[in-house]
Amino acid sequence: MKPYTAMSVEELQHELEGLRKEYRRYQALEMTLDMSRGKPCKEQLDLSMGLMDALNSDADMYCEDGTDCRNYGVLTGIDEAKVLLSDMMENNPDNIIIFGNSSLNVMYDCISRSYTHGVMGNTPWCKLDKVKWLCPVPGYDRHFGITEYFGIEMINVPMTPEGPDMDMVEKLVAADEAIKGIWCVPKYSNPQGYSYSDETVRRFARLKPAARDFRIYWDNAYGIHHLYDDHQDHLIEILAECKRAGNPDLVYKFASTSKITFPGSGIAAMATSLNNMEDIKKQMKRQTIGYDKVNQLRHVRFFKDIHGMVEHMRKHADIIRPKFEMVESIFDENLSGLEIGAWTKPKGGYFISFDALPGCAKAIVDKCKKAGVKLTDAGATYPYHKDPQDANIRIAPTYPPIEDLKTAATLFTLVVKLVSAEKLIAEKKNETVAAVEQEMDEKK
Amino acid sequence: MKPYTAMSVEELQHELEGLRKEYRRYQALEMTLDMSRGKPCKEQLDLSMGLMDALNSDADMYCEDGTDCRNYGVLTGIDEAKVLLSDMMENNPDNIIIFGNSSLNVMYDCISRSYTHGVMGNTPWCKLDKVKWLCPVPGYDRHFGITEYFGIEMINVPMTPEGPDMDMVEKLVAADEAIKGIWCVPKYSNPQGYSYSDETVRRFARLKPAARDFRIYWDNAYGIHHLYDDHQDHLIEILAECKRAGNPDLVYKFASTSKITFPGSGIAAMATSLNNMEDIKKQMKRQTIGYDKVNQLRHVRFFKDIHGMVEHMRKHADIIRPKFEMVESIFDENLSGLEIGAWTKPKGGYFISFDALPGCAKAIVDKCKKAGVKLTDAGATYPYHKDPQDANIRIAPTYPPIEDLKTAATLFTLVVKLVSAEKLIAEKKNETVAAVEQEMDEKK
Numbered sequence: 001m002k003p004y005t006a007m008s009v010e011e012l013q014h015e016l017e018g019l020r021k022e023y024r025r026y027q028a029l030e031m032t033l034d035m036s037r038g039k040p041c042k043e044q045l046d047l048s049m050g051l052m053d054a055l056n057s058d059a060d061m062y063c064e065d066g067t068d069c070r071n072y073g074v075l076t077g078i079d080e081a082k083v084l085l086s087d088m089m090e091n092n093p094d095n096i097i098i099f100g101n102s103s104l105n106v107m108y109d110c111i112s113r114s115y116t117h118g119v120m121g122n123t124p125w126c127k128l129d130k131v132k133w134l135c136p137v138p139g140y141d142r143h144f145g146i147t148e149y150f151g152i153e154m155i156n157v158p159m160t161p162e163g164p165d166m167d168m169v170e171k172l173v174a175a176d177e178a179i180k181g182i183w184c185v186p187k188y189s190n191p192q193g194y195s196y197s198d199e200t201v202r203r204f205a206r207l208k209p210a211a212r213d214f215r216i217y218w219d220n221a222y223g224i225h226h227l228y229d230d231h232q233d234h235l236i237e238i239l240a241e242c243k244r245a246g247n248p249d250l251v252y253k254f255a256s257t258s259k260i261t262f263p264g265s266g267i268a269a270m271a272t273s274l275n276n277m278e279d280i281k282k283q284m285k286r287q288t289i290g291y292d293k294v295n296q297l298r299h300v301r302f303f304k305d306i307h308g309m310v311e312h313m314r315k316h317a318d319i320i321r322p323k324f325e326m327v328e329s330i331f332d333e334n335l336s337g338l339e340i341g342a343w344t345k346p347k348g349g350y351f352i353s354f355d356a357l358p359g360c361a362k363a364i365v366d367k368c369k370k371a372g373v374k375l376t377d378a379g380a381t382y383p384y385h386k387d388p389q390d391a392n393i394r395i396a397p398t399y400p401p402i403e404d405l406k407t408a409a410t411l412f413t414l415v416v417k418l419v420s421a422e423k424l425i426a427e428k429k430n431e432t433v434a435a436v437e438q439e440m441d442e443k444k
Numbered sequence: 445m446k447p448y449t450a451m452s453v454e455e456l457q458h459e460l461e462g463l464r465k466e467y468r469r470y471q472a473l474e475m476t477l478d479m480s481r482g483k484p485c486k487e488q489l490d491l492s493m494g495l496m497d498a499l500n501s502d503a504d505m506y507c508e509d510g511t512d513c514r515n516y517g518v519l520t521g522i523d524e525a526k527v528l529l530s531d532m533m534e535n536n537p538d539n540i541i542i543f544g545n546s547s548l549n550v551m552y553d554c555i556s557r558s559y560t561h562g563v564m565g566n567t568p569w570c571k572l573d574k575v576k577w578l579c580p581v582p583g584y585d586r587h588f589g590i591t592e593y594f595g596i597e598m599i600n601v602p603m604t605p606e607g608p609d610m611d612m613v614e615k616l617v618a619a620d621e622a623i624k625g626i627w628c629v630p631k632y633s634n635p636q637g638y639s640y641s642d643e644t645v646r647r648f649a650r651l652k653p654a655a656r657d658f659r660i661y662w663d664n665a666y667g668i669h670h671l672y673d674d675h676q677d678h679l680i681e682i683l684a685e686c687k688r689a690g691n692p693d694l695v696y697k698f699a700s701t702s703k704i705t706f707p708g709s710g711i712a713a714m715a716t717s718l719n720n721m722e723d724i725k726k727q728m729k730r731q732t733i734g735y736d737k738v739n740q741l742r743h744v745r746f747f748k749d750i751h752g753m754v755e756h757m758r759k760h761a762d763i764i765r766p767k768f769e770m771v772e773s774i775f776d777e778n779l780s781g782l783e784i785g786a787w788t789k790p791k792g793g794y795f796i797s798f799d800a801l802p803g804c805a806k807a808i809v810d811k812c813k814k815a816g817v818k819l820t821d822a823g824a825t826y827p828y829h830k831d832p833q834d835a836n837i838r839i840a841p842t843y844p845p846i847e848d849l850k851t852a853a854t855l856f857t858l859v860v861k862l863v864s865a866e867k868l869i870a871e872k873k874n875e876t877v878a879a880v881e882q883e884m885d886e887k888k
Contacts, residue, residue: 037516039515039516040515042512045505045512045514045515048514049501049502049503049505050501052499052500052501052503053500053501055496056496056497056500057493057494057496057497058493059493059496061489061493068486068489069708069709070489070492070706070707070708070709071483071484071489071706071707071708072481072483072702072707072708073708100544100545100736101544101735101736102732102733102734102735104731104732104733105731105732108730108731108732109731112556112560115560115570116556116559116560116570116594117593124570126559126560126568126570126571127570142730142733145729145730146730146731149561149727149730150560258516262514262515262738263514263515263516263733264513264514264515264516264517264733264734264735264736264737264738265513265514265736265737265738265739283593285589286552286586286589286590286593287548287549287552287553287590288546288548288549288552289546289548289586289707289708290546290708291545291546291708292544292545292708292709292736292739293708293709294706294708294709295709295736295739
């Protein structure tokens with residue numbers, strides 16, 4: 001098919017007529033589909049029902065070191081859970097703290113603690129005039145939500161398939177002491193599914209921030225969330241790399257089992273240097289007596305070890321891989337060559353990122369909604385919900401049943417075509433008007 | 445036996461000789477007993493093992509409203525859990541938020557949020573020169589730990605068997621806008637086991653604080669933790685009373701199932717006005733996607749309803765009541781009439797409070813430790829760990845097996861006698877010296 005961009009107004013109008021008819025047909029279906037969040041589907045959740053049997057009323061509730069997991073204590077998590085999560089995160093168990101059910105909560109608490117008490121003896125951020133943060137875009141809306149809530153000025157840094165624009169990152173952190181952190185989803189990033197290149201990770205580990213309390217918030221949410229066995233991204237382990245580079249305290253690394261077992265009922269963890277851990281524990285011991293050790297033990301008994309976890313992730317992949325592939329093939333089939341959108345083809349994670357023609361994202365999301373398909377709000381992948389191009393849309397293919405997803409993805413491509421055609425017609429008309437006006441001006 | 449206070453130096457020295465011999469006999473036993481924290485014992489934890497069967501791999505993981513508890517969402521907790529906890533807390537389910545595993549964490553987060561973002565539009569506390577807090581003493585060390593961590597100036601308010609000295613509370617909160625809160629454990633208080641009288645609760649509900657962002661931190665940790673069926677304290681429900689008094693937003697009320705099921709693996713909750721809830725939810729939605737709904741559902745399925753919970757608490761009481769009674773009878777037997785200590789006889793909760801002669805608490809705790817019995821640090825029941833009288837000791841009788849507890853309580857009374865005798869001898873000698881000196885002065 002001819003690219004829309006190369007079509008005349010008449011050709012586009014003819015095209016639009018068919019698209020509108022087709023769109024009304026979809027509206028008549030009265031669908032209600034939710035593709036807005038990166039949620040596992042029912043079949044994925046069913047994979048972890050064995051977790052519910054991992055501890056029954058006859059279970060031995062003791063840790064190997066004799067701790068009764070049912071009672072108070074053990075601030076930083078039971079040893080067995082540290083071993084399992086350290087294997088998952090590729091860190092030393094001594095560098096791991098196990099928290100509650102949400103790594104987002106851990107990140108929030110890190111920023112809140114820095115705000116109220118400072119980082120390793122530095123001035124609490126609430127006493128500073130200005131705190132700034134680097135935000136690779138597009139990115140994760142809930143990250144941006146935390147920094148926005150604390151009134152931290154967010155600076156957009158463009159993402160590339162290799163990771164954030166490191167020239168910009170290096171320059172900014174070296175120049176501005178007010179910049180205290182950066183949000184990173186380094187593997188199968190949200191929403192593009194990009195993984196940081198070796199060079200990007202090495203440059204991160206060698207950053208020379210002006211602020212001594214600058215920390216990289218390394219949210220490795222999709223560390224073992226591959227779609228393929230034989231076709232995986234690899235990420236250099238950041239803590240080890242920072243240590244090698246002489247920057248041992250530069251990074252807070254986060255992970256959780258939210259998309260491994262049950263979102264909301266998994267365990268979250270942080271890996272960081274011993275210095276950072278000491279700093280964090282000073283606050284933790286005031287905040288809580290300890291996190292849910294029974295759930296930690298439950299996870300350990302269920303997976304046994306990292307091999308069990310990897311096998312488990314293979315089953316997740318088998319369920320969601322066809323969904324990703326189906327969306328991609330519908331996009332290919334319906335949009336290829338039209339020059340009205342580009343999309344990513346991740347090898348893992350939970351999202352596909354779609355870039356529409358500038359100025360079209362909001363209209364596309366809106367029109368999908370009016371036909372019963374809820375997408376992540378346009379703009380959500382940018383700080384302050386402001387996508388300067390109004391172009392980026394996050395596609396979350398995991399949750400809907402595959403047949404629904406097929407319908408939703410087809411509708412999506414239809415809407416992309418429809419909105420793009422409308423936009424191009426308007427542009428071309430404006431151009432014609434402008435050209436006519438210019439001609440008339442010249443004649444005067 | 446004659447009161448120690450009435451004995452002569454010689455009588456006391458004779459007494460001391462026997463006590464020291466006896467103490468050395470205890471030291472030779474090389475015990476290691478921990479009575480330092482209010483922890484349930486193994487038999488109590490065993491009561492809740494059925495919780496581990498409440499959800500197995502065949503379980504229906506859906507709420508009554510169709511929510512799959514295994515997936516993301518439901519910020520403030522599942523309806524069923526709100527109903528159960530509201531029955532436990534005597535509040536409307538609409539006024540309840542269900543959190544994670546720790547009510548201490550909820551309290552910390554309330555103070556942290558007030559510090560970073562203020563309470564209902566008032567100035568964030570980090571922007572104020574001074575924040576103060578009322579601390580009924582003796583009280584709960586972890587409460588004081590939070591306010592200390594935030595640099596909040598803590599003001600001691602004496603406890604009475606009716607609750608805090610309300611004349612002092614009323615006067616202080618009305619006079620000083622810097623006073624932003626008060627720690628309360630209103631029922632079976634930590635450590636005295638006192639329950640606030642009806643008048644105390646009514647006066648709390650009618651406080652007229654100078655600060656609009658003053659909140660009562662009402663930690664009803666032992667609301668259903670009775671030792672007796674027929675012999676219970678009753679507490680007026682504070683939210684309803686505040687509403688009646690025209691002060692609906694005055695209180696944050698906290699509770700948890702930590703000492704009902706498993707400490708660290710229970711569920712925590714807060715009850716407060718709808719205004720306060722709206723204020724809190726603005727922050728919560730940034731901090732987390734939601735708390736552990738599977739564990740909420742597990743608790744609901746295990747207890748079914750409040751009656752199930754009450755029956756369950758009866759079993760707890762059957763296990764720990766003999767421990768309380770045993771300690772009290774040993775105290776009665778060994779210390780009555782000696783005028784060297786006073787202790788409380790609570791009808792619920794987790795602690796007995798012991799007041800030694802002024803200046804003796806540290807020495808008693810220290811000597812117990814040297815004979816293998818670990819008590820809560822002396823001073824811990826006061827802000828900044830400073831008991832101005834060095835008199836109060838918290839006794840936590842629930843954790844040790846009853847035979848060990850008997851030994852520990854007997855040792856404790858022995859040590860109280862020993863330290864008191866030493867102190868009285870020193871005092872009496874000083875008095876003699878002083879008297880002789882005075883006599884000599886007069887002769888000059």
